[in-house]
Structure formats: C-alpha cells, structure tokens
Amino acid sequence: MRSKNAFRNLILYFIYEILVFAMGIIFPRFIILTYGSEINGLSSTITRILSLINLIQAGAVGAAIFQMFKPVAENDYETQSSIMYTSRKFYNKITIVYLVIATAVGIIFAFRLNNDNLSFVYVLLSFFILAINGAAILFFNSICDIYISPHQKRYLLTISSIANQVVNYSILTIVLIFKLHFLFIFVAILCGGITSAILNTIFYKKMSKGLINKNPANKNYKIPGKSYLMMSSVGSEAITASPTIIITTFIGLAYSSVFSIYALIYTSAKTILNSIQLSFSAIFGNLVKTSNNEKIRETHSCIELMTFIMGTVFSCGVGFLLIPFVKLYTKEVTDINYIYPLLAIFVSIYIVIFTFRTSFSYVATVYGLFKKTCYIVLFFGISGIVISIVSALIWGMPFVMIGLLYNQLGCSIATLFVLKKDVGWFKFKKLFIRLSLLIVLTAVSIILYFVFQPLISRWLIWALYGIICVSITFVILLIYCSIFERKEIKLLFGYFINFVRKKNKNEEI
Secondary structure: OHHHHHHHHHHHHHHHHHHHHHHHHHHHHHHHHHHOHHHHHHHHHHHHHHHHHHHHHOOHHHHHHHHHHHHHHOOOHHHHHHHHHHHHHHHHHHHHHHHHHHHHHHHHHHHHHOOOOOOHHHHHHHHHHHHHHHHHHHHHHHHHHHHHHHHOOHHHHHHHHHHHHHHHHHHHHHHHHOOOOOHHHHHHHHHHHHHHHHHHHHHHHHHHOOOOOOOOOOOOOOOOOHHHHHHHHHHHHHHHHHHHHHHHHHHOHHHHHHHHHHHHHHHHHHHHHHHHHHHHHHHHHHHHHHOOHHHHHHHHHHHHHHHHHHHHHHHHHHHHHHHHHHHHHOOOOOOOOOOOHHHHHHHHHHHHHHHHHHHHHHHHHHOOOHHHHHHHHHHHHHHHHHHHHHHHHHHOHHHHHHHHHHHHHHHHHHHHHHHHHHOOOOOOOOHHHHHHHHHHHHHHHHHHHHHHOOOOOOHHHHHHHHHHHHHHHHHHHHHHHHHHOHHHHHHHHHHHHHHHHHHHHHHHO
C-alpha cells in the first residue's frame, strides 16, 4: 500500500506539474503581449507578497503533519481528532489575521505602485481579490493537507490542484480572447482557488467520516515545533520572494516581469523536485516510526537518487536551452529587454544547489529537528536578503540572485552537519559523488551552449534540441547508475513492480 500510494502520488503530481509548467509558460507571454510587462510584473509581485504574508500560519501544517504520522500508523483516531480540532481552531483565527495584514500591505503597495498606467484603486483591488483566494486556500486546503498527507493520499490534493488550474486557465483564456480588464486575470485565479478548496473539503469529509470526532476529549492538544517551523518557513519564503520585491521596489515593475520569466523556470524545477519529497515523505515518516535504520537508509538513498536524476536532467536542459527559450518567448515584446545570459547561468546554478539541498533536507523535518534548522534558515535567509539588495543595487538586476545562491548553499552545508550529528544512520556515502556528476554535466551543458550558440529560431527546433539534450543526459545517467547505483535501481524497480502487481490485483478483484 505504501509503494502504491507513493507512485500514485508521484505520477499525478508530475501530471499536475506538467500542466502548471505548460500553462505557466504559455499564458504569461500572452499577458505581456496583451497588457504589457507592467501588468505581468504586478501579478508576479502581488503573488510573491501574499505568499510571504501567508507565512503567518507557516509551521502549523508541517508540525501537525509530523504529529499525525504516529496516530495514523497506530489508527489512534482520538489523537488524530485532537490534532485536527486544534488545527482548525488555529486556522479560524489566522485566516482573519491574514486578510487584515494583506489588506494593509495592499494599501501600502497601491500607493507605491500608483502611476499613469496603474491607478491606486486597481492595484488595491488586485491585492484584495488575490487575498480572498489566499484566505480560501489557507483555511480549507491547509486543514485537508494535515489529514490527507499522513494517510499517504496526496494524490487527492493533486486532483484538486489540477481542477484549480483547469478552471483558472479556462477563464483566463476567455479574458485574453476578449481583452477584458486586467482585474479579471485575478478573478480567474480566485475561481480556481475556490474550486480546489471545495474539492479538498469533499475529499477530507469522505476520508474522515465516522473516524474524526469534532468534539474530542483533549481540546488543548499542543503541537510541538510549530513556532520553529513557522520561523523556518518565514526565512525560506522571504528569501524566495525577495528578488521580485527588491526589483519592484528599487529597480522597476517591468523588470519584475523580466525576472518572473527566469523565476518561472527555477520555481518549476523546485516544485518538481519537491514533488518527489512530498510523494514519498509519508512513507519515509512512517518508516522512521516503525522500521530499522537499514530500511530507513535504503529508502532515503532511493529518494536521494531520484532527486538527483530529476535535478540533473532539469539543470542540463536549463543550462543549454534557457537563453534560446527566453529569446523565442519574448521576440515580439518591445517594451523591455528580456535577454540576460548571466541571469540564465545563475538559474542553472540555483537548480544544482537546490537539488543538492532537497535530496536530504526533508530528513531533518521528519526527525523533528525544527529548532536547529530554524536557526540555519533564519541566519542564511536574512543575510541572503541583504546580499541580494546590495548586489542588485551595485551590479544590476541579475545579481539579485546572488543572495538566493548564498542562502541555498549555506543552508545545505549547515543542515548536513546537523544530520550527521543527530541522525545516526545518515551517511554522506554517495551524496557527493552524485553531486559531482550533477555539477559536471550542468557545467558542460552551459559551456556547450556558449561555445556553439546554436541558431534556434523556431519552437520546433528548440523542442528538438530539448529532446536531444534530455536523451543524452539520460544515457549518461543510465550508464552511471548501471555501474554505481545497482542496489538503488534494483530497489526502485522492486517498488515499481510491487506497485503494478497490487494495482493489477485490485483491478481483478
């Protein structure tokens, strides 16, 4: 059942990410062509700011999910009920706080961004519409996540996320075709968010019916580690959102649109890599509670290998294809230059470091090392933001990425030391061999592009180069795995066969 749910989670999440990536690539281009770079920059800026405000609740979900692993494994419904009751009470309060803060920040930025093209009222309405969407997702989706994820059924959350995207982009298509006011762009996002909230609520009620007591005996259940997870999430999201906010505040709203195209690429890579972690984190969490260290180590090594494979393919593709992609994507845009080769290189480096960090960072969360990782994230997050501001002001917009690279690398190294000290079974073993291969292949892909600078004038040619690049990377990884990763590949193959057999058996029944 564990492997079955894990592969189902992973497959559906990849389908979702393909949809998000495709739509995220297609529609910003048409928004830029229809409404201009400033409106695309406005959308990106508001989204980043609200995601940062959303962190007033950060830590509650992660800590609650961590606390749910044991009662779920032991079918302890009374404890599960207490956790859900406490979480719901928390979110009742925090949703109101979120709306108040979002409105206040919206007013401030409405004054700041007010110009001849963007009036105070329209900027404030844009904030308000997306704040309502954020509040709905904050309350409904978070509660459902706390219950559904520990039961290893994240694919249900993914289904609602797919519905969100379908509704959002269907309405957005109508908005673009008829060239409606740009506020309807945000209305489309709101409709998608409400759709996902409704579906998640339905899934939650169906799964918890007759099991979760709405009036548990322990109504004051304490969820430890929540404050540390909150601060960690604040530090992490603050550094992630900082480039867009820094560019909007100090350089210009149109340049936020430029950065958003590059950010779309590394954000997609982050989401895909995180999907591996999310799809298997429930299995890993249950193993930590119920299995021996050897089994835990084997499972972690497999997850680590999958993370490096996906990260290598993505970083090599980005290293060779990102600049041609931006050229094709913005060739009809005349209001601002979108071609920044140095920014493209920074994006590739970011994906490499993030792959490295993602391959092991989830272990600290599963083992509840919230306090130690919190201090790490806060230190490198705050100092990273300062570095980004100074770098961007001195050297220009692309150097806003310096702080992000510093943050990811610093957090990676510090977290490794924590795991080495506090998790007995954790070994570096093949970690740095896998990392070396990732770095070398990514560097080669970047060098090859700048040496040959292939003429890529059409999307078909770009796609063919992409197929060639991915195919060559896969062949190299296959050769490497067949020599150095036989045990992990055998285990992964075994998990897959077990999943297929169980699926066929269930179909026959």
